[in-house]
Amino acid sequence: MRQMRYFLLTLAGLISLIMACTGMVSCIDDAMTTSSSDVLSFSRDTVDFDTVFTDLGTPTARLIVFNRASKGLEISSIKFKDPDTRFRFNVDGVSGVEFHDVEIRGRDSIYVFIECFMPETQGASPGLVADDLEFVTNGVTQTVRVEAYGQNVTRLRNVRLTADTRLTADRPYVVFDSLTVCKGVTLTVDPGAQLLFHDGASLVVEGRLEAVGRPGKMIDMRGDRLDNVLPDVKYDILPGQWKGVRIAAGSHGNRIEYVDMRSTLAGLTVDSCADLQQTRLTLLNSWLHNSSGNVLTSRYSKVNAYGCCFSEAGGSVVSLAGGDHEFLQCTIANNHLYSISGPLLELLHVLPEDIDENSAPLMRARFSNSIIYGLRADLNTGDLTGSDVVFRYVSLGSKGEDDDNFINCLWETDPLFRTVRQDYLFDYRLHEDSPVRSAGDPALVTPEVMYDMDGVDRLGHGAPSLGAFQYAPQ
Numbered sequence: 001m002r003q004m005r006y007f008l009l010t011l012a013g014l015i016s017l018i019m020a021c022t023g024m025v026s027c028i029d030d031a032m033t034t035s036s037s038d039v040l041s042f043s044r045d046t047v048d049f050d051t052v053f054t055d056l057g058t059p060t061a062r063l064i065v066f067n068r069a070s071k072g073l074e075i076s077s078i079k080f081k082d083p084d085t086r087f088r089f090n091v092d093g094v095s096g097v098e099f100h101d102v103e104i105r106g107r108d109s110i111y112v113f114i115e116c117f118m119p120e121t122q123g124a125s126p127g128l129v130a131d132d133l134e135f136v137t138n139g140v141t142q143t144v145r146v147e148a149y150g151q152n153v154t155r156l157r158n159v160r161l162t163a164d165t166r167l168t169a170d171r172p173y174v175v176f177d178s179l180t181v182c183k184g185v186t187l188t189v190d191p192g193a194q195l196l197f198h199d200g201a202s203l204v205v206e207g208r209l210e211a212v213g214r215p216g217k218m219i220d221m222r223g224d225r226l227d228n229v230l231p232d233v234k235y236d237i238l239p240g241q242w243k244g245v246r247i248a249a250g251s252h253g254n255r256i257e258y259v260d261m262r263s264t265l266a267g268l269t270v271d272s273c274a275d276l277q278q279t280r281l282t283l284l285n286s287w288l289h290n291s292s293g294n295v296l297t298s299r300y301s302k303v304n305a306y307g308c309c310f311s312e313a314g315g316s317v318v319s320l321a322g323g324d325h326e327f328l329q330c331t332i333a334n335n336h337l338y339s340i341s342g343p344l345l346e347l348l349h350v351l352p353e354d355i356d357e358n359s360a361p362l363m364r365a366r367f368s369n370s371i372i373y374g375l376r377a378d379l380n381t382g383d384l385t386g387s388d389v390v391f392r393y394v395s396l397g398s399k400g401e402d403d404d405n406f407i408n409c410l411w412e413t414d415p416l417f418r419t420v421r422q423d424y425l426f427d428y429r430l431h432e433d434s435p436v437r438s439a440g441d442p443a444l445v446t447p448e449v450m451y452d453m454d455g456v457d458r459l460g461h462g463a464p465s466l467g468a469f470q471y472a473p474q
Contacts, residue, residue: 032103033071036138040073040104041066047114047133049148051226053174054120059227063112063144065135067104075102077136078112080146085131087146089114118150124170126151153196161185161207169193169217174224175242181207183250191217191258196224197242206248213258215285215455221245221261237337237424239314240265240292247281247301249273257284258453267291267313272299274360276324283308285453287468289426294319294342300349300360305330306448309428309468311374316342322349325365329440329449329458331428331467334374335421343377350387364388369440369449371415371467373397393441395466410439415467429454429469437471440464 043064052058067073079098080087090113091099104110118129126149133144151172158177164185167173169192176198181187185207189195191214195203203209203221213219223241228234235241244264247254249271261268268288270280281298283305288295293315296305300322309331310317317332319342332344348354350363371394372378378398384405395410402409416434418427430437438461445458456472458464465471 031071032074033069034138036140038067038069038071038073039137039140040075040135040142041068042142042144044144046145046147049116049146049227051126051151052116052118052148053224053226054118054150054152056117058116058148061114061146063114063133064109065104065112066109067106070106072103072105073137075104075135075137076100077134078102079134081132081134081143086118086129086148087114087116087131087133089133114146116146116148118148120152121150123152161187164188166190167193167195172196174198175201175203178202178204180204181209183207186210188212189219191219194220194222196220196222196226198224199241200243202243203245204248205246205251205254208251209245209247209254209256211256211259215258215451215453217258218286218453219259221259223263233424236263236290239263239290239312239336239338244268244291247271252278252280254281255284256281256286259286259288261286261288262290264291264295266293267295267297269294270296270298270301270303272321273301276300276302276361278302279304282306284448285451285468287311287453290336291315292338294346298323298325304328306446307452307468309333309453311428312336312426313342314338314340316346316380317344317374319346320348320363320365322360322363323365325363327365327367327370328444328446329452329464329466329468330367330370331469332370332372332374333417333419333428334376335419335426336375337421337424340376343380344372344374345378346380347384347389348380350381350384350389352386362388366390366392367394368392368444369394369464369466371395371436373413373415373417393439393444393466395436395439408441410436410466428467430465430467430471432471432473434465434471436466438463438465440466 047061049058092110130147135142153172153174156175160180162182166188168190172194174196183206189211225235241263244266245268247270280301281303285307287309290312295310295313296318298320302324304326307329311333317334378396392407395413400411415436416431418429452470456470458470
């Protein structure tokens with residue numbers, strides 16, 4: 001009898017709970033507010049696509065629409081103000097041009113996804129396309145601005161240049177697959193030109209590359225993703241967006257000046273060539289950075305780098321094997337955001353024990369008025385005795401002392417870059433209290449490095465700074 005009583009009490013409790021949840025006592029307040037003071041909130045007041053290539057769709061932008069009220073809200077209308085808008089949208093995964101009677105429960109939200117498509121025009125400069133996405137709730141109209149800059153581009157798909165060619169700054173070039181400069185052909189890239197490479201694309205130079213920018217009009221070589229990976233962070237922080245640039249074995253006389261090259265898989269590679277009588281590549285006042293592998297790889301070649309910054313690599317920042325190399329007023333640094341597998345500077349085929357009867361000559365290299373500092377070890381070897389590799393007036397992060405290969409060097413020295421890695425700020429200019437701001441030898445400043453890539457005179461503020469950037473008072 002007692003068991004039956006417990007059963008009846010339990011049954012009565014269940015019936016009461018069911019009745020409460022079906023309306024007699026509300027478990028969830030489904031009432032709708034009609035007050036004009038209860039309106040929507042948005043995750044942002046402007047949806048900005050930045051620069052969008054014409055004749056291609058954009059990445060999808062997300063807007064979150066919040067109901068902060070305790071009761072439900074009914075959005076009577078969602079639409080773009082311009083009926084002929086270039087923008088498309090969907091609400092919680094459902095596409096349409098206009099939505100009506102969209103409900104958001106109290107203290108809940110919905111997602112609006114927006115895209116844009118712009119046809120190609122004749123203009124060279126980016127053109128602004130904008131519209132207002134309108135939300136009408138309880139008689140109140142609220143708008144979110146949506147903007148995109150449409151950029152016309154020249155598309156290059158698996159192109160092999162068989163005649164001398166010039167790429168201008170009139171409009172960006174988007175390279176798909178590969179752009180190959182054939183033997184006997186010169187590719188000239190004008191100051192301010194933009195070469196944007198699609199996923200997996202590369203520039204292969206079998207002939208000659210003449211990419212010469214100037215201060216304030218650097219040449220851009222980067223991936224073709226122009227949107228953000230985070231709300232305030234560009235895709236530039238992600239390496240591996242395109243393969244990189246390869247100087248083939250038979251190519252000589254290449255010049256890369258005032259070039260910003262970044263976000264590659266393999267950086268700039270100079271293929272092996274036993275001929276050291278001709279300069280394969282001259283780099284001047286350029287910044288090569290953010291590679292999944294090495295930023296610069298040179299194999300048994302003659303390469304000169306003046307006033308250049310090499311930074312952020314998943315492998316070694318600079319990797320050299322044999323050959324003849326000169327690095328003057330250069331910065332070799334690493335604050336890569338991802339895993340790193342090599343030293344900042346890798347030197348191979350350097351020491352007498354590296355040579356055999358079939359080997360090319362050992363490396364000759366000079367590093368002067370430069371900086372080597374960052375995550376991982378400075379060098380892959382600490383003993384260069386017997387080699388033809390000399391560091392003169394070089395600041396290093398490692399512990400060591402001068403000898404025949406290291407002359408007037410600064411050891412265990414933090415150059416105090418302006419870089420703030422955790423804020424995704426990679427700036428290798430020097431702070432005011434940098435110990436290397438006046439540590440260079442003026443006698444080493446040649447005409448090639450008289451001015452840094454910002455146009456600052458290295459001898460205009462006393463002794464020259466070490467590294468690619470001359471310190472100048474703000």
